[in-house]
Amino acid sequence: MEARPIPTTIPGPAGGRNGAAPDDAPPQRRHVPGEPGLWVLLLGEMTVFAVLFGVFMHSRNEQPALYAQQQLELHRNFGGINTLLLLTSSLAVVIGLHAIRRQLPRLARASIAAAMLCGAAFLANKYLEWSSLLNHHHNPHGDNFFLYFFVLTGLHAFHVLIGMGVLTAVLMLARKPLLSKTQSAFVEGGTCFWHMVDLLWVVLFALLYLVH
Amino acid sequence: MTTEALPTATQPPPAHTRSPHGGWLAEFRIDPRLMRLFVYSGLLNVAAVGIGFALLMHMVPPPSPTWSKMQTLHWVQQHRTSILIGALICTFFWCFFVTWMAPILLYIRRMERTPLLTTAGVLLVAGGGAVITMIAVAWTIMAFRAEDATTVQTFLDLGFFLFLYTWPGFALVMVIIAIAIFQNVHPTPILPRWLAYYNLFAAMAMAPASFMGLFKTGPLAYDGVLSFWLVCIDFFTWMIVMTIVMLKAIRKDEQRLQQI
Numbered sequence: 001m002e003a004r005p006i007p008t009t010i011p012g013p014a015g016g017r018n019g020a021a022p023d024d025a026p027p028q029r030r031h032v033p034g035e036p037g038l039w040v041l042l043l044g045e046m047t048v049f050a051v052l053f054g055v056f057m058h059s060r061n062e063q064p065a066l067y068a069q070q071q072l073e074l075h076r077n078f079g080g081i082n083t084l085l086l087l088t089s090s091l092a093v094v095i096g097l098h099a100i101r102r103q104l105p106r107l108a109r110a111s112i113a114a115a116m117l118c119g120a121a122f123l124a125n126k127y128l129e130w131s132s133l134l135n136h137h138h139n140p141h142g143d144n145f146f147l148y149f150f151v152l153t154g155l156h157a158f159h160v161l162i163g164m165g166v167l168t169a170v171l172m173l174a175r176k177p178l179l180s181k182t183q184s185a186f187v188e189g190g191t192c193f194w195h196m197v198d199l200l201w202v203v204l205f206a207l208l209y210l211v212h
Numbered sequence: 213m214t215t216e217a218l219p220t221a222t223q224p225p226p227a228h229t230r231s232p233h234g235g236w237l238a239e240f241r242i243d244p245r246l247m248r249l250f251v252y253s254g255l256l257n258v259a260a261v262g263i264g265f266a267l268l269m270h271m272v273p274p275p276s277p278t279w280s281k282m283q284t285l286h287w288v289q290q291h292r293t294s295i296l297i298g299a300l301i302c303t304f305f306w307c308f309f310v311t312w313m314a315p316i317l318l319y320i321r322r323m324e325r326t327p328l329l330t331t332a333g334v335l336l337v338a339g340g341g342a343v344i345t346m347i348a349v350a351w352t353i354m355a356f357r358a359e360d361a362t363t364v365q366t367f368l369d370l371g372f373f374l375f376l377y378t379w380p381g382f383a384l385v386m387v388i389i390a391i392a393i394f395q396n397v398h399p400t401p402i403l404p405r406w407l408a409y410y411n412l413f414a415a416m417a418m419a420p421a422s423f424m425g426l427f428k429t430g431p432l433a434y435d436g437v438l439s440f441w442l443v444c445i446d447f448f449t450w451m452i453v454m455t456i457v458m459l460k461a462i463r464k465d466e467q468r469l470q471q472i
Contacts, residue, residue: 037406044413048442055437140426147430151423151438158419 006101006184034189042196045159049200052155053207056148063144068212070145073138078129079209082122083202089118090198093167093191100174100187108174112167115194119164126157149208156197156204163197166190232325232397240322244466247315251458254312258448260305268298269351274435275368277428281361284368288358295355302348310341312451313385315458319402320392329395333388340381347374372434376421376443383415386450390415407457410450417446 032039060067096111130153133139133146140150170190173183231238266272270291275284288295317337321330354367393401393408420431420438431437 035405037404037409039409040406041409041413044410044417048417051442052431052438055431144430147427151420151431155420 006179006187033192035185038185038189038192042192045196046200049155049203052152053203056152056207059144059148066143067145070138070143071209071212073133073136074149074209075129075132076209078125078132079205082125083205085118085122085125086198086201089115089122090195092118093194096170096174097187097191100179103177105174105177109171112171112174116164116167116171119160119167122160123157123164126153152204152208156200159197159200163194166193231399233322237322240465241469242318242462242465244462244469247318247462248459250311250315251455251462253308254451254455256305257308257312258451260302261444261448264298264301264305264348268294268301270294271298271351274372274440276435277369277372277433279365281365284365285358285361288355288364288368292355292358296352299348299352299355303345303352306344306348307341309344310337312455313337315462316389316454319458319461320389323392323396323398323402325397329388329392333385336381336385336388340378340385343374343378343381347371350374369434373424376434376439377424379418379421379443379447382447383418386411386415389454403457403461407454410453414446414450418443 092111092115096108096115099105099108099111130150138146140147167190170187173179173187176183179187231240275287279287313333317330317333320333321327324330348371350367350371354364354371357363357367389403390408390411393403393405393411396402421443423432424434424436424439427433427436427439429436432439434440
């Protein structure tokens, strides 16, 4: 995919496609989505979740029979629908970002709003799933499987909520015809954050619902 | 006859490099040696965790919240003197959190026009300093009354709740540092932007400690992977990272002052 920068009010460096760049000009630097510092946050978050996944797998290895039995109590439909919702939202966010880059504000707003709608549907589905489990007396105090299930999905839902806040800010910026350099970095960074939330869910879905 | 003014050596600097402040903030003539001393004082805080908390108080790994009153009493009686010495060291050195934060607050002040973030930061650090001092006081009383099982268990719990459950105030300090960096009004960046994102991450990583009241076992109990290990590693790594960055910022300021 072409990493085309968002049009900003601040002119880019001299040279480029139309400029007459001298032969000894330094090679063009690779574009980092968002800004380099943002990746401290994203990689930090992913490291914490990776450690948690490791802790979950370690606990699972100690009680494989219990984990296999309790996993059957989960409704895969809830997890499957949530996976589809987040994957769709990620696609919508990519379309939105491309629309912002091509200065198509209407498409950009519609795409980001669709991604947020998917996020809201994810949370509503999560609420229904949790209610159903609690009604069947599966709670964090029951056994290790459900303790980790509620902790991991709860932490992830918390990140979805933060992501929704970030997407709200991106939606407001998508109304503007031109963005400042900082604003365009925020838009790219915000969409990267949403992709991270999606990526974490895909791993969580596999670990909690599918792995035997 | 021309009205054009002749260029002089005392012309003000261009607008985009001019400090938005007046008075002492515009000059910002820090004493680098004293600033460094304050920053290094935070390392005493971290060292006290290793020596006082882990080595002498035997709190790493922490005693389990599932222990019975008598088990806890026996454990405290076994390490009584050592716990009292460790608690004394922690009570003394953990208050250096306040001196360590002072240069950071000074730089936050330099990054904003009206001192809103600075005021919130000062208040949070003052409250945080009081909390930090109380943590080891709770464990001192626990060892001091090592004959009554109920008192011992209660004060052991109180110490851990003061140690971990009070994370929101410290997370807010991190968020304030992040906002100050994002909203920096000074023409030359004082602290790097990645530090803002790192502070946001460090603040979020402490959130699991909020659930420690609901669990006595598992990752969210006060001896768990999330509530204890993640929060402790996150917080003390943050102190070390901030120390390194602050030392660099002070060196930069020192070089600036030498050029004047």
